[in-house]
Amino acid sequence: MNITDLIQKGVIAGIKQLYGADIAPERITMNITRKEFEGDYTVVTFPFTKIAKKKPDEIATELGHFMVSNVAEIEKFNVVKGFLNLSISPVFWKNFLLETAGNPRFGQQEKNGRRVMIEFCSPNTNKPLHLGHVRNILLGWSCSKIYEAAGFEVIKVQVINDRGIAICKSMLAWEKFAPKGQAEGATPESTGKKSDHFVGDYYVLFEKKFQEEYKAWQQSDIADAIFQEKKGAIKEVSEIKAEAMAKALFFKNFYKNTYFNEYSILGKEAREMLMKWEAKDPATIALWKKMNQWVYDGFEETFKKLGVSFDKYYYESETYLLGKDAVEEGLEKGVFYKKEDGSVWADLTGAKLDHKVVLRSDGTSVYITQDIGTAQVRYKDFAPEKMVYVVADEQDYHFKALFEILKRLGEPYADGLYHLNYGMVDLPSGKMKSREGTVVDADDLIAEVIAEATKESEARGEISSFSETEKADIIQRVALGALKFQIIKVQPKKRMVFDPAESVEMQGHTGPYVQYANVRANSILKKAEAMGMKRPAWKEVAGAYVSLKKEEKDIVGLLYRFPETIRFAAETYDPSAIAAYCYDLAKNFSKLVAELSILKAETEEAKAFRLEICAAVSNTLTAGMGLLGIEMPERM
RNA sequence: GGUCCCGUAGCUCAGCUGGAUAGAGCAUUUGCCUUCUAAGCAAAGGGUCCCAGGUUCGAGCCCUGGCGGGAUCACCA
Numbered sequence: 001m002n003i004t005d006l007i008q009k010g011v012i013a014g015i016k017q018l019y020g021a022d023i024a025p026e027r028i029t030m031n032i033t034r035k036e037f038e039g040d041y042t043v044v045t046f047p048f049t050k051i052a053k054k055k056p057d058e059i060a061t062e063l064g065h066f067m068v069s070n071v072a073e074i075e076k077f078n079v080v081k082g083f084l085n086l087s088i089s090p091v092f093w094k095n096f097l098l099e100t101a102g103n104p105r106f107g108q109q110e111k112n113g114r115r116v117m118i119e120f121c122s123p124n125t126n127k128p129l130h131l132g133h134v135r136n137i138l139l140g141w142s143c144s145k146i147y148e149a150a151g152f153e154v155i156k157v158q159v160i161n162d163r164g165i166a167i168c169k170s171m172l173a174w175e176k177f178a179p180k181g182q183a184e185g186a187t188p189e190s191t192g193k194k195s196d197h198f199v200g201d202y203y204v205l206f207e208k209k210f211q212e213e214y215k216a217w218q219q220s221d222i223a224d225a226i227f228q229e230k231k232g233a234i235k236e237v238s239e240i241k242a243e244a245m246a247k248a249l250f251f252k253n254f255y256k257n258t259y260f261n262e263y264s265i266l267g268k269e270a271r272e273m274l275m276k277w278e279a280k281d282p283a284t285i286a287l288w289k290k291m292n293q294w295v296y297d298g299f300e301e302t303f304k305k306l307g308v309s310f311d312k313y314y315y316e317s318e319t320y321l322l323g324k325d326a327v328e329e330g331l332e333k334g335v336f337y338k339k340e341d342g343s344v345w346a347d348l349t350g351a352k353l354d355h356k357v358v359l360r361s362d363g364t365s366v367y368i369t370q371d372i373g374t375a376q377v378r379y380k381d382f383a384p385e386k387m388v389y390v391v392a393d394e395q396d397y398h399f400k401a402l403f404e405i406l407k408r409l410g411e412p413y414a415d416g417l418y419h420l421n422y423g424m425v426d427l428p429s430g431k432m433k434s435r436e437g438t439v440v441d442a443d444d445l446i447a448e449v450i451a452e453a454t455k456e457s458e459a460r461g462e463i464s465s466f467s468e469t470e471k472a473d474i475i476q477r478v479a480l481g482a483l484k485f486q487i488i489k490v491q492p493k494k495r496m497v498f499d500p501a502e503s504v505e506m507q508g509h510t511g512p513y514v515q516y517a518n519v520r521a522n523s524i525l526k527k528a529e530a531m532g533m534k535r536p537a538w539k540e541v542a543g544a545y546v547s548l549k550k551e552e553k554d555i556v557g558l559l560y561r562f563p564e565t566i567r568f569a570a571e572t573y574d575p576s577a578i579a580a581y582c583y584d585l586a587k588n589f590s591k592l593v594a595e596l597s598i599l600k601a602e603t604e605e606a607k608a609f610r611l612e613i614c615a616a617v618s619n620t621l622t623a624g625m626g627l628l629g630i631e632m633p634e635r636m
Numbered sequence: 637g638g639u640c641c642c643g644u645a646g647c648u649c650a651g652c653u654g655g656a657u658a659g660a661g662c663a664u665u666u667g668c669c670u671u672c673u674a675a676g677c678a679a680a681g682g683g684u685c686c687c688a689g690g691u692u693c694g695a696g697c698c699c700u701g702g703c704g705g706g707a708u709c710a711c712c713a
Contacts, residue, residue, distance in 0.1 A: 034656065044655055046693055056693085082693090083656060124713090164713070257712095316713095343711055352639080360711040367713050396640060397708055423642080424706080431706095462673065478675085490649065493641070495706065497648065502662075506675050509649080509661035516675050524672050561652090568652075580650065583660085594668095594677040614672095636675070 003088060003560070004030060006071055007041055014066040021051040032557075038078055039085030040557060046082055056082025090548045093556045094609070098539055101559045101616035107566055107623050109151035116416075117382055118144045120390035121158040121310075125295040126166040127200040129302050131425050131432065131440040131498060132392065138488050138629060139422055140390040141308045142575035145627045150570040155382050156310045159374065162292050163317040168273040170199050171287050172266070173206035188294055194443065196298025199291050210266050214259055218251050222263075226255070305446050307480070307629055312381070314374060320365065322373025326409060327359050335408045351404045353397075358405070371402050372409070379413050386416035388573065393421040393493065420573045423495030425487075440500065445483065452504035453479035463635055474633040478512050479504075481630045485511030488628050489579040509583060511630055514621060517586035518632050521618040524598055528611050531599070535615065542608035551592040555613055558585050562620050566627070575628055582624040589617045 011028050015021055027047055033039040045059040052059050057079055064077035064084050075089040100106060120140020123133060144154040178185040188195035217223055227247050231237050234254055240246040251259075260267040276284040303309060327344055330336040336344050336358060344359035358369050365373075378387065389399060399419035407414040425432070432439045453475045457463060463471055486503045490496040506512035528538075548556070562581065569577040598614065601607035622632050 029655065031655075032652075037656080042656085044694095046655075049693075081656065161713075166713090341711090345711095354639090354709070357711050362711080364711085366711065370713095392707095393641065394707055395713095398713095400640090421641085428647090456675075460673090460675075462675095486648095494649085495642065499648075502648070505662080507662085508675090510675085512675055513661090516673080520673060520676085527672060565652090572653090576650090577652085580652095580660095583650095587660085590676060591678095593672075597672075599672050635673080 003073060003092070004041070006073055007043065007067070007086065010067050010071040010074070011043055011063065013070065014063045015048060015051065018062050018066060019048070019052045023048075023051070033085050037080060037083075037085050038087065040088045040553075041086050043084040043086065044082070045084055060084040090546050090553075093548060093553060093560075094543070094545065096560055097556050097609075097612055097616060098542060101556070101562075102539075102612060102619060104619060106559075106616070106619060107562045108149050109563070109566075111153070112151035113153075114151070114386075115153045115155065115382065115384045116147050116386040116388065117155045117157060117378060117384040118147070118388045118390065119157050119159060121308075122161065122391070123158075123299065124161045124164075124166055125199070125292050126170045126203045128194070128196040128298060129442040131442065131445060134306070134442050134445065134483075135422060135425050135487050135496075136390055136392070137303075137306060137308055138484055139420065139492055139575060141306075141629045142488060142578070142627060143388065143390070143420065143573055145629065146566060146569050146575060146578065149566050149623075149627060152570075155312065155384060157312045157314060157378070158310050159314045159316060159319070160296075161316045163277065163288075163320060165270060165274055166203070167288065167292065168270045168277065169206040170203040171284075171291055172270050172273055173202040173209065174199075174291065175287065176269075177205055177209070178202070188297075194298050194301065195294035196296075196302075197441075197443070199295050199298075206266070206270075210260070210264065213264060213266055214251070214256070217259070217263060218247070223251075227251070230255075302442055302446075305443075305480075307631070314378075316370070319374045319377065320370050322377060323365055323369035323371070324359070324373070326372045326376060327369060330358075330405075330409055333409070335405070346401070346405050346408075348401055348404050351400075353401055353404060356401050356405070368398065368402055368405070371398075372405060375402075375406060375411065375413075375417075379411070384416070385413060386418065387413060388418045388420050390420045390422070393423055395419075396421055418573065420492060422492040425496055425498045428497060428499050440498070445500065445503070446480070448500065449479040449483045449504050450475060453482065453506070456506060457636070466635075474636060477631045477633045478506070478515060478636055481511030481515050481625070481633075482506055483511075484628060484630050485514070485579060488575050489583070491576045492574060511625075512636070514582050514586040514625060515630075515632055516636060517589045518618055518621045518625075519634070519636050520593060521589065521614040521621075522634070524593075524614050525611065525618065527599060533608075533611065538608040538611050540608075541604055542612050545603075545605035545609040549596065551588070551595050552609070552613060555585070555588050555592060555617065558588055559616055559620055562624065569627075578624055578627050582621060582628070585617065585621060585624070589613075589621075 007030060008025050008028055012023055012025065015023050029044040029047065031042050031044070033042045043063070045056045045063065048059050049056060060079040060082055064079060064086070067074045067086060068077060073088055073092045074086050076087045078085050118140055121133060121137050123129060140156070144156050147154045174185070188198040191198060193201070227250055231246060231250060234250065237246050237250045237254065240249060273284060277288060327336060331338065331344065336346050338344050341361040342363065343357055343361040346356045346358055348354060348356055356368065357366055358372070360366060375387065378384070391399065396419070403414070403417045403419070406417065427438060427440065429438065457471070457475055457478070463474055466474070482505065483503050487498065489509070565577060565581045569575060592613070596610065598607065598610040601610055625632060
């Protein structure tokens with residue numbers, strides 16, 4: 001049985017016997033004893049003063065005596081200002097270490113037969129992946145690993161936004177502007193460019209050509225007439241005295257979309273392309289397929305580098321018409337209402353939201369309609385009891401509305417919906433802006449951390465005798481360990497500042513620090529084996545070790561908390577809890593290695609016990625970092 | 637303007653869902669490699685936990701009101 005449960009039960013029984021009162025388990029506040037006091041767990045006795053009609057110190061003392069004589073695992077206690085510090089018997093810790101912590105499956109819960117679907121990444125197909133996607137992917141991947149460890153079956157999916165005006169812009173730019181030297185124009189192969197970047201370049205080229213066209217048009221009489229007519233209505237513009245500056249601001253910030261839709265030639269061509277696509281024009285579909293395939297090939301390369309994969313891809317081109325049936329049904333059920341112009345709405349004011357369109361007056365779907373339909377399809381496909389959407393917090397409102405609608409539609413999975421929202425990633429210089437070219441590209445970033453790790457590794461020389469493949473593998477693990485840990489250690493919902501210089505940092509609170517602790521543990525174990533010591537045998541010897549040193553007990557106590565940390569991370573959808581745990585464990589282990597000799601321990605029992613600590617720490621760190629998608633190097 | 641999120645050391649972040657003297661890393665300063673990998677260990681300095689009230693035996697954490705930053709309020713996605 002769990003030690004915290006045992007203490008809880010003991011306290012309940014103690015209060016009952018000493019003061020004749022029944023208390024609920026949640027009334028008991030229990031903490032890990034702070035480092036500066038003696039003990040393992042601390043019970044706070046202030047809440048019992050009313051029941052017992054005594055001072056906290058007296059209660060703590062009486063309860064302490066009760067616990068020691070009634071709970072076998074509690075060896076002794078001390079009282080400091082109403083805090084009852086309980087010391088768990090060394091035998092309990094020893095048994096836990098020898099019987100549980102070294103098990104390769106330690107921390108993994110038994111399969112619970114429950115199924116959860118996690119959606120993450122979900123990119124557009126007009127541009128390569130960037131730092132924002134990286135945070136998303138790492139969160140989604142890590143959550144799926146954590147849920148697996150918590151006993152769930154996990155289905156990892158993403159929605160590829162493969163249609164719409166954005167990809168049409170890339171298509172149009174490629175068709176119009178790509179050099180036509182060869183039979184079919186420039187390709188990723190002919191240019192040697194990574195294929196998703198190749199497509200992204202044409203998206204950028206479209207924007208550039210569009211801006212040129214827009215700038216030229218701004219000199220026209222009609223543009224001037226429009227400016228004169230509209231400028232008064234916009235406060236920011238009318239406040240500027242200099243006419244030229246006001247005009248520039250107006251066209252930059254307030255008129256671009258209208259121009260694109262009503263005047264732009266390129267805009268018109270792009271929209272025509274979208275219409276041809278919707279009409280399933282063969283040439284357009286062929287072009288669309290070709291360019292999307294280039295993007296997918298590029299994405300797969302990046303996923304592979306990041307070490308992630310998906311079980312199922314949903315394509316927007318296949319789902320964008322879904323959800324209309326649900327709207328019909330919802331109308332019948334009275335979940336939605338129809339306006340005179342034919343548009344269909346959901347009145348969500350009862351849920352502190354607003355009215356939301358679910359079908360346009362022309363009968364076509366909007367974004368949320370698709371999402372309703374897609375949720376239903378997913379449930380039909382996999383019947384998960386939970387569906388987690390990893391999407392940035394700018395879409396908080398959208399998901400609130402979506403979930404409320406699905407609930408009202410009476411969907412069976414409605415209570416298992418969760419929006420794992422995370423904050424934007426900023427740079428030390430501020431927000432990433434595609435227009436200013438400050439977006440950090442995922443592939444560039446990965447290349448950069450690998451280059452840095454290579455430099456670092458060469459300087460150290462530890463693995464210089466290894467083969468090129470082995471070296472590359474180790475460097476890859478260390479580099480990505482640094483990058484991933486840097487991002488995942490921050491709580492998802494917090495907006496974070498990502499400093500590229502810090503992401504290649506390998507000292508202190510970093511991934512490589514944790515990896516290094518693990519490498520040292522393994523290195524000691526290997527030496528022990530070379531000295532002729534074997535695992536089952538040393539465990540026998542370790543059984544005789546009873547008086548644990550502080551460093552040892554701290555680590556065993558930490559190991560004990562691994563399963564509950566996984567449970568906590570799963571419940572709160574928070575991988576940063578695992579990152580914090582791994583760092584804490586690595587830190588305590590590094591301290592132990594510095595303070596105590598292992599292979600030259602004072603007794604054979606101590607040596608065996610510490611070797612078992614090495615085994616358990618290595619096992620737990622490897623598992624824990626695995627939950628973050630970080631692999632451990634053999635040496636470094 | 638309405639709604640939601642965030643505000644902790646110079647910087648980047650923890651703080652176990654209300655408990656003891658608020659912790660790490662980076663940066664600065666200083667010790668420790670003939671001993672299990674120094675990507676390490678130890679030590680020092682560094683705080684108005686945004687502000688003001690309130691609840692409580694007890695508040696960084698809960699409530700109210702401000703201030704600052706961000707997001708969102710489309711028949712866009």
